[in-house]
Amino acid sequence: MKLLFDQNISFRIVQMLHLPVFADCRHVQTVGLNDSNDLDIWKFAKQQGFTIVTFDSDFFDMLIVRDFPPKIIWFRTGNLTTSKIAEWMLNNHIKISSFIENPDQSCLEIF
Secondary structure, three states: OOOOOOOOOOOHHHHHHHOHHHHOOHHHHHOOOOOOOOOHHHHHHHHHHHHEOOOHHHHHHHHHHHHHOOOEEOOOOOOOOHHHHHHHHHHHHHHHHHHOOOOOEEEEEEE
């Protein structure tokens, strides 16, 4: 699965996702989008087939206005450590895959 981690999540997350299913994950920093605005990240994710992973509610607002793709995984948990995010993603990789493959779902909210 192709996940693009927003700048509000540490770039170290990609290295912590050791399952093969996460092999195509990237961080905005590694694709030249560090400090880019949300719209540029949105456009890149759409063009490249990424799902955006973020803490930022602005991407949900963009879904309402622009529709999808891209899809978003929105952590609404408050700040979590990078380790906790990675742990959740590793434990829920089947749920994430199902969400991405479902053509009717645009946002996976994590509380």
